[in-house]
Amino acid sequence: MAYWEPIVELGEAPLVRPGSTLREVTDDIARVTENRAPRGWWICFFVALSFAGVFGLCVCYLFYRGVGVWGNTAPVYWAWDITNFVWWVGIGHAGTLISAILFIFRQKWRTAINRFAEAMTIFAVICALIFPGIHVGRVWLLYYVFPIPNQMTLWPNFKSPLLWDVFAVGTYFTVSLLFWYTGLIPDLATLRDRSMTKWRQRIYGFFALGWRGSNRHWQNYERAYLILAAISTPLVLSVHSVVSMDFATSVIPGWHTTIFPPYFVAGAIFSGFAMVETVLLIARTVFKLHRVVLMRHLELMNKFLLLTSLLVGYAYSMEFFIAWYSGNQYEMAHFLVNRPTGPYWWAWVWMVGCNVVVPQLYWSKRMRTSIPVMFVVSILINIGMWFERFVIIVSSLNRDFLPSSWGLFRPTIIDVGTFTGTIGVFFTLFLLFMRWLPMVAMAEVKGTLPQADPHHKAKGEKHHDAVVDEQPPPQAALVPEGAE
């Protein structure tokens, strides 16, 4: 059986609509970068750009006045900044999961969404890296975190998990960027070859590095891609584990738990998949990609969300159980009293409600395949995962060991502006990406078509099938899914 044939016994459907030709795949995806932007794009872009502008103003004010413009104060010294950092890094993880782990498991359906998810990783990690960067207060001394000679002849302390984090997230960003760019090279060559204007040809041509689809090149290229996928897989698992060690190696009740690394990784994949889905649904509607991003892909993502939701739910209940089972009074006070009934009980309710309760809808196939439901649920999961990090960070800090030093954290307008601003930065970058780069990996989608199989032609009449390739697509293929 050929790899592209769906296994009917398992209820599998074809990856791309039957009858799609190589040319249609190129046209569908490349024309987005060639046509004028639809009005929906401009609306989204200006909204996103406005928020990015607010972010710029907030950061300027922060640099001018100092970290005091945020609500961080004793005993809550880590608040929204680190919450946002962990949230954004987590969102990035789904991209690597889709591009690397699903690649290694030969999950061909990933080709519809992997470019997208990789771009999301890069932009999310950019947003994430901003927060620890601006949280240090004296941003001009940020180079202290790097092992470079400085005027104090002092080296960084490599025993600190915060420094591990610098290396982990920095490596993660660099490797994601390399992986993304490597995947883009053949598609940039496609855009170069289709370009009608000289400037398009020059710019895409420059970045396509003179790619000519040579099979001698593809051989090394595929090996490079496989190696990048293979090294990204442990990398993505390590990054959020290292992020969780920022907390887990401390002695704060609520942070000092051994379950953190796997729990953080599961949560990261959960929130990342939700964000991929949110963005994908917007792009699919705005750019009419119904022929490439099928309901089948969305349903698979929803099943993944259900699975990771259960993992996250397990971690929540295990934290409770271990707090009780340990018999440690601080642990019990924190997990059993402060979180569900303390001053931030509402954050805890948001966290459990959005992350554990709402995704249970996906046990029903009708819910899994409804576009409005999945749009709302994906946004709720993103909100829930933000609250998870807020609960972990702020509600663990606000009630110290001594009741005399207890305090509450209240966000300032600058906190709000900075956070919503990074959402604007993220979507601004994303919209630019969707407009100017192929947002679906054309070469990879083509590789999953039946025509890509060298044995495909042997079955039918030789040389006559080629004529069929040239026919315009049947009108039925243009009807958006869900419109039936």
Next chain:
Amino acid sequence: METNQSAPAHKVAPSLILAEFESAHDVVHAAEKVRDAGYVNWDAHTPFPVHGLDKAMGLRDSRLGWIVITCALTGLTGAFVMMHWMNGVDYPTIVGDKPGGAPGTLPSMVPIMFELTILLSAFGAVIGMLFLNRLPRHNHSVFESERFRSASDHRFFISIEAEDPKFDVDRTRVLLEGAHASHVEVVEEEAS
């Protein structure tokens, strides 16, 4: 069959023969024929990696893995040496009653040793791939052909270079036409 005719004032010489195929199936079988005919300086151009084409072209396995493992080991040992020297030798720092260098702090070195292994492997994979492919290279005779634009879209090509010892404009063309090429063209370049 046509040839790219340049202005007669320039002296031109064929630089390669480009054959176009309509399907992955055709290009794989044509590649087998070209391989069996004993050509050396030739290539197949496809919009996506076609499975079985490596074998049909008689290519040896990619050597990229060796480059990457070298980079990986450099990253691993480099990270260890860096941390041991900085925290244990040059400016010993005792944190949490643990000495600065190895072997006492080896466990705390694991994350950064791992990350730098990955970082250098990734650079090795991408730069090594470009090095083995001799890219970036923006000028190539295949780009002289207008039809070659579809090589990144929906068509499959085989190019045989004039440098090949067995190259002969007429005989090579007959070989490719016999291999079910849908179009064969001779790409010419100004002789320098």
